Amino acid sequence: MFYRQAGDFKTTYRDDIQTFPLKQDRWGYYIVLAIAFLVVPFFINDYWTSAVMLPFLIYAIASLGLNILTGYCGQVSLGTGGFLAVGAYACYKIMTAFPDLNIFIVVLLSGVITAAVGMLFGIPSLRIKGFYLAVATLAAQFFLVWLFNKVPWFYNNSASGQISAPERSMFGFAVTGPNADAPVRYLFCLTFLVLLAWVARNLTRGRLGRSWMAIRDMDIAAEIIGVNPLKSKLSAFAVSSFFIGVAGALFFSVYLGAVEVGEAFGITQSFLVLFMIIIGGLGSIFGSFAGAAFLVLVPVLLKNIMVNWLGWPTDIAVHIEFMVVGGLIVLFLIAEPHGLAQLWRLAKDKFLLWPFPH
Amino acid sequence: MNYGTKMASGIEPGAELLRIENISLSFGGVKALTDVSFDIQRGEVRAIIGPNGAGKSSMLNVINGFYHPQVGEVWYCGEKRKGIKPHQIAHQGIARTFQNIALFKGMSTLDNIMTGRSTHMSANMLSQAIWRGAAEKEEIKNRRYVEEIIDFLEIQSIRKTPVGRLPYGLQKRVELGRALAAEPVLLLLDEPMAGMNVEEKEDMSRFILDVQSEFGTTIAIIEHDMGVVMDISDRLVVLDYGKKIGDGTPEEIRNNQAVIDAYLGVPHE
Numbered sequence: 001m002f003y004r005q006a007g008d009f010k011t012t013y014r015d016d017i018q019t020f021p022l023k024q025d026r027w028g029y030y031i032v033l034a035i036a037f038l039v040v041p042f043f044i045n046d047y048w049t050s051a052v053m054l055p056f057l058i059y060a061i062a063s064l065g066l067n068i069l070t071g072y073c074g075q076v077s078l079g080t081g082g083f084l085a086v087g088a089y090a091c092y093k094i095m096t097a098f099p100d101l102n103i104f105i106v107v108l109l110s111g112v113i114t115a116a117v118g119m120l121f122g123i124p125s126l127r128i129k130g131f132y133l134a135v136a137t138l139a140a141q142f143f144l145v146w147l148f149n150k151v152p153w154f155y156n157n158s159a160s161g162q163i164s165a166p167e168r169s170m171f172g173f174a175v176t177g178p179n180a181d182a183p184v185r186y187l188f189c190l191t192f193l194v195l196l197a198w199v200a201r202n203l204t205r206g207r208l209g210r211s212w213m214a215i216r217d218m219d220i221a222a223e224i225i226g227v228n229p230l231k232s233k234l235s236a237f238a239v240s241s242f243f244i245g246v247a248g249a250l251f252f253s254v255y256l257g258a259v260e261v262g263e264a265f266g267i268t269q270s271f272l273v274l275f276m277i278i279i280g281g282l283g284s285i286f287g288s289f290a291g292a293a294f295l296v297l298v299p300v301l302l303k304n305i306m307v308n309w310l311g312w313p314t315d316i317a318v319h320i321e322f323m324v325v326g327g328l329i330v331l332f333l334i335a336e337p338h339g340l341a342q343l344w345r346l347a348k349d350k351f352l353l354w355p356f357p358h
Numbered sequence: 359m360n361y362g363t364k365m366a367s368g369i370e371p372g373a374e375l376l377r378i379e380n381i382s383l384s385f386g387g388v389k390a391l392t393d394v395s396f397d398i399q400r401g402e403v404r405a406i407i408g409p410n411g412a413g414k415s416s417m418l419n420v421i422n423g424f425y426h427p428q429v430g431e432v433w434y435c436g437e438k439r440k441g442i443k444p445h446q447i448a449h450q451g452i453a454r455t456f457q458n459i460a461l462f463k464g465m466s467t468l469d470n471i472m473t474g475r476s477t478h479m480s481a482n483m484l485s486q487a488i489w490r491g492a493a494e495k496e497e498i499k500n501r502r503y504v505e506e507i508i509d510f511l512e513i514q515s516i517r518k519t520p521v522g523r524l525p526y527g528l529q530k531r532v533e534l535g536r537a538l539a540a541e542p543v544l545l546l547l548d549e550p551m552a553g554m555n556v557e558e559k560e561d562m563s564r565f566i567l568d569v570q571s572e573f574g575t576t577i578a579i580i581e582h583d584m585g586v587v588m589d590i591s592d593r594l595v596v597l598d599y600g601k602k603i604g605d606g607t608p609e610e611i612r613n614n615q616a617v618i619d620a621y622l623g624v625p626h627e
Contacts, residue, residue: 013501014494202489206497207479210465214473217462224422226448226477226540235483283464 003351019201036190041183049182054255056296057189058247063276063288064200065243070274071282072204073236074216075125079137081269082144083241085261086114087248089154092163095176095253096156103168103175103253107192110249111242117144118241125233141270148261164258176253185254192250196243201285203239212236213283244273279332281341290340298325360478362451365435366543371401374436375544375576376421381430383416383600390416391427391600398544403570403577405591407584409620412597414580415457418546421578422454423447435543449477451543455533455550457580463522467532470521471507474539475500507535510572511565527558534565538573545569547579551586559583563590588612596620 008023010016020026069075090110121140125133148154155163167177174180175188203209211232214222223229252259280291299321306317336343369375376398383391391413398404406414419425423444432439462470481493508514511531521532551559569575581587588608596604596617604617611617
């Protein structure tokens with residue numbers, strides 16, 4: 001009744017192919033953007049930034065990246081952790097080698113470097129598919145982590161083997177380092193997320209996105225219709241790795257500040273991001289957000305309920321948290337294999353007809 | 359106009375568009391095609407018929423570059439083809455449909471047909487990422503063409519439906535639309551009417567003839583329904599066990615003793 005398509009006519013193709021064809025969706029999106037940029041920064045504190053907002057924003061970027069590769073192009077990757085590490089170490093090396101370079105550009109450059117590395121590890125995809133490709137990307141995961149551990153040049157020979165982000169600022173506000181304020185860090189990551197989500201949407205709705213999906217759905221037919229499989233697969237690896245590289249750079253410089261590669265970018269990260277896109281919805285931009293939100297928020301929520309509210313000991317809470325989150329993932333996959341994005345779509349379809357479904 | 363249209367622009371209707379010369383193709387010890395030669399003239403409907411396993415689909419796969427014959431040559435637009443990939447052949451203006459539907463199941467009808475336009479789109483990755491400007495303009499221009507095809511095939515109502523949900527007959531039609539979207543010079547149809555009822559076959563025959571007359575497309579078609587094939591094709595090639603046993607107009611094929619024996623069946627006394 002309140003949410004409806006009726007009367008929302010499109011008279012040009014341009015109107016028809018916009019991201020939010022429904023006026024109400026469009027306004028909803030503007031309102032969310034306005035709140036995220038203009039309201040949240042004034043209320044956010046250190047706890048919310050570190051525990052909820054930054055992980056959500058950064059994992060959303062990584063999920064977008066992996067979703068482009070796995071959800072849109074159908075190439076399963078277990079190398080996400082390794083590519084996050086490439087982004088982080090590229091960021092660190094650029095930050096320390098060019099101290100005057102703007103942090104925004106540093107993060108973008110880290111993405112570009114990761115894109116190049118991703119393309120390199122994407123070359124096997126031209127020959128192998130499915131599980132075999134997953135195993136090949138797994139090799140990337142272990143090789144990259146090993147490399148960053150083994151070669152001291154990557155961590156500038158520091159004694160601890162860790163890398164830590166020096167202070168860099170933008171418009172006079174510290175973005176990285178110990179003096180960075182919560183709202184600044186939040187806004188910095190949010191800007192990247194909004195920009196990259198917009199890019200992801202643009203890429204996936206045009207020729208390139210269609211060629212990715214065509215490769216995913218039926219690679220032989222795609223090739224015969226004129227899609228170059230080499231170009232589309234490698235471009236998917238490049239774009240995906242760019243996103244993941246940016247996420248890795250932010251993860252290291254803005255979120256954690258100091259990382260040790262084996263701990264921060266292990267295989268668990270690869271699986272975490274993969275779970276995010278599976279739960280959120282493969283081949284959906286919204287799904288990347290929903291999956292990241294789900295897997296970041298649910299553990300925080302459970303911990304708050306069990307430790308702060310019920311007063312249980314922390315160690316028990318952590319174990320129960322594992323079990324509950326794992327159970328929820330299984331439950332989701334059985335109930336809705338297409339993820340939260342599909343649930344959202346179904347809910348919207350229902351709501352369009354409500355309250356007169358017939 | 360894309361590369362394929364340009365390439366074929368010198369070929370007049372009735373002149374030779376594609377020539378198959380002494381093609382032999384085998385998989386290990388199995389001979390799929392043995393010393394087959396024929397030509398396809400611009401603007402005609404050329405049927406390839408033969409019993410099951412005669413090598414018809416292999417022939418199409420040779421034409422669009424999916425199989426590489428061990429012996430023989432393919433001449434297209436007066437040029438001898440040298441080892442090129444299927445997607446490059448698509449750029450030369452050859453499109454096809456498949457015997458078993460090969461649509462992109464997760465995408466809508468519109469997106470499927472738009473994918474067929476990829477040989478006409480060239481916006482680079484950066485302009486696509488920014489979208490506003492070149493990429494959007496190109497998208498809208500091609501969308502206009504795709505909408506014409508949607509009109510032509512009368513599938514307006516399923517424009518935004520994911521093709522996986524469509525019934526078989528409509529999927530076949532969408533697949534034809536995807537091939538047509540490429541504005542092909544040569545359209546290869548692999549059993550476009552398999553599994554259809556009479557009414558659907560009539561529709562499909564009408565679409566094929568309309569494509570030929572409206573767009574001037576050359577069509578090579580594989581079909582088992584003799585009534586349809588004899589009606590809509592200008593010339594036929596008959597294959598049996600990988601060998602060519604007949605070549606000519608429907609009238610000639612009807613009276614060809616080898617074809618009658620091998621394929622249409624010897625009448626019982």
